[in-house]
Amino acid sequence: MVTTIVLLRWDLRLSDNPALFEASKKGAVIPVFLYTKDLFPRSIGGAKKWWLHRALESFSGELKRRYNVDLVIRIGESTLEELEKLVFETKVSGIFFNKNYDPLTKNLEERIIEHFTKKGLDVRSFKSFLLHEPEELRTDEGRPYIVFTPFWKKFQVECVVPKPLGIPERIVKSNVNVSSRNLEELKLLPTIKWYDEMEKCWNVSETGAFERLKYFLDNAVDSYKDLRDRPDLDNTSMLSPYLAAGMISPRQIWHAVIERYDGKLTEGAYAFLRELGWREFSYHILYHNPSLVDANLRKEFDKFPWCWDRDEGFWKWTKGLTGIPIIDAGMRQLWRIGWMHNRVRMIVASWLTKNMLKHWKLGEEWFWDTLVDADIANNVQGWQWTAGCGADAAPYFRIFNPVSQGRKFDPNGEYVKKWVPELRSLPPEYVHAPWEAPEMVLRSVGFELGKDYPLPMLPLEESRKRALDAFQQLGKSRERLL
Incomplete structure (x- = not known):
């Protein structure tokens, strides 16, 4: 046989x-x-x-x-x-x-x-891992893409996503006895059981992937375009860990959406498929620029004065002790369930690479260690995008204000209060900036800033200005070289 x-x-x-x-x-x-x-x-x-x-x-x-x-x-x-x-x-x-x-x-x-x-x-x-082969799509000049929008337009025109296969009707077992190691011998589980909350959060199985997809399609996809940036709501698919581990394929997700709407997509469904397009784009970029794992795509950023020190400030960031509520909520969510809402990922990454002027690689490595959906292309692309040194990168002057971002996307402070319980007693208008609360308000709820919750590790405006000055100086240096 x-x-x-x-x-x-x-x-x-x-x-x-x-x-x-x-x-x-x-x-x-x-x-x-x-x-x-x-x-x-x-x-x-x-x-x-x-x-x-x-x-x-x-x-x-x-x-x-x-x-x-x-x-x-x-x-x-x-x-x-x-x-x-x-x-x-x-x-x-x-x-x-x-x-x-x-x-x-x-x-x-x-x-x-x-x-x-x-x-x-x-x-x-x-x-099966991607919807397209990275060498297949090229610009009209025959080059790989480095900007998402034209890539996505070309993808929609030229790429036909094959329908997914079912499960094998039968798999015949070999009659040869093959020696095998026990799963425990891989030593994937830590000796200290710090993953209790992850166990409660995730159903790590192929069935779990399809249950989550069904929940998302039944309850959230139509409002995805409008509500996907709200970390206080369950309005994202949370399929990224299953995709990263191959417990569901991208074409299974793609066709589940297409077939649900018979090709007539709602704005929410289209916005969701576009996010699958971002995953394709990330792998397209990495495939054609393999050094991206460790190096800036935009080489002028090799001269940017990022700091590589894993100092006290860096460790406060990792532990969610920065004194900036939306950032601390995100970092604590990451530590406890191995996942963070995408909007918050951008906010915490902007804070580290721009306000703190830490090298993006420090953040990328921390995410690699703590994310259950750690994926080499998405992780590197996301960090370089936020830092400004990658493909289709966020402009240097886009420095997320964590307070205004928190108030906009977590308007009642529910996300922050869930992950930073020290702030639950504060009125909603002060949850994202407790230092703005009058002393009388803080006393009335028995809250002492600096004791019950840390003061901000950096002044927001001053650190933003420092980052802008550094980016502008980099631009001047580039102009002199040209």
């Missing part, structure tokens, strides 16, 4: 899994998860490790329940070496996997195809 290894990574789902689907039609299947250093060259953050543990737990359980097939787990240094061992042990005739677009592993996937094809195996990679 023909037997195929299906190499899994960020595609832990049974439905719309092309590698698994096609392998199941050929004969027996050996699903394999390799935890190797070259397949995971950037160490996964703590929150994503917890998610990955639960995702593997769920996926392997479904494989066993539906098909009586075991997920093979191996640990090692080299992916090629581990695959060599598996091929020798099992005498398989092929290796199938779904293509990833991480620039750190792109060459590895190419080497897998070349190496095992030469050995006579049927080696295939399949498309």
Whole structure:
């Protein structure tokens, strides 16, 4: 019987899994998860490790329940070496996997195809992680895109999103006994159980992904355009962790929206699909600029006076102790559930890179460690966009005022009060700026600023002016060079 290894990574789902689907039609299947250093060259953050543990737990359980097939787990240094061992042990005739677009592993996937094809195996990679292939879309001049709007226009004209596949009717178990490591041996869960609140917040399973999609489509998508920036409301999809781990595919989401409206999208539904377009754009940019993981896309920012110190101010930012309520709420939400509302992500990133003048890479690394939806393209693109040094970047003079942003998008202070309970006693008009409250008001609710909640770590206007001066100086330096 023909037997195929299906190499899994960020595609832990049974439905719309092309590698698994096609392998199941050929004969027996050996699903394999390799935890190797070259397949995971950037160490996964703590929150994503917890998610990955639960995702593997769920996926392997479904494989066993539906098909009586075991997920093979191996640990090692080299992916090629581990695959060599598996091929020798099992005498398989092929290796199938779904293509990833991480620039750190792109060459590895190419080497897998070349190496095992030469050995006579049927080696295939399949498309499912993105809606488009990054090399397919080009400007009229034949160059990759660096601005979102024309990219999105071209995408809508030229890209046809394939309909998702169902789950395999049957997966035949190989009759070869393959040695496997226990999930616990991956040591993805920390010794201290700090993830209790994440356990309560997330249903880490393929079923959980579709439940969340259904909830969003039933309750929030039509108002998404108007309310997506409100962190106090449950009006975003919260599908990003499932997408990042491959527990749902982007084309499953795309077609669920299209079919719901029979192609006649509401403004909310269109705005949501546009956000999937941003994910595509982020990978398009990273694919064509792989150094973006560590380097500024706009090279003039190499001279920008960002600070790299992880000093007391930086740690106050990470812990949600800046004295700026909307920022502290966001950072505490991130720490407790591994996720933060997108509007608040922009606010906290602007504060770090502009008001505090910290290098965007410090924030990107913190998000990488604490987000359950940590995704290399979205994370890097988001931070460079906010810092002003990336593709289609926010202009340098756009420095989010966290107080006005809080009042606009969390008008009653409910989001802040949820994550910063010290401020619950304050009247709504002072929640976003407790230092503006008259002393009489503070005393009446038994609140002492500087004791019950810290004073702002930086003066808002002064730090904004300092950032503007630095950006303007950078512009002058560029003009002199030109």
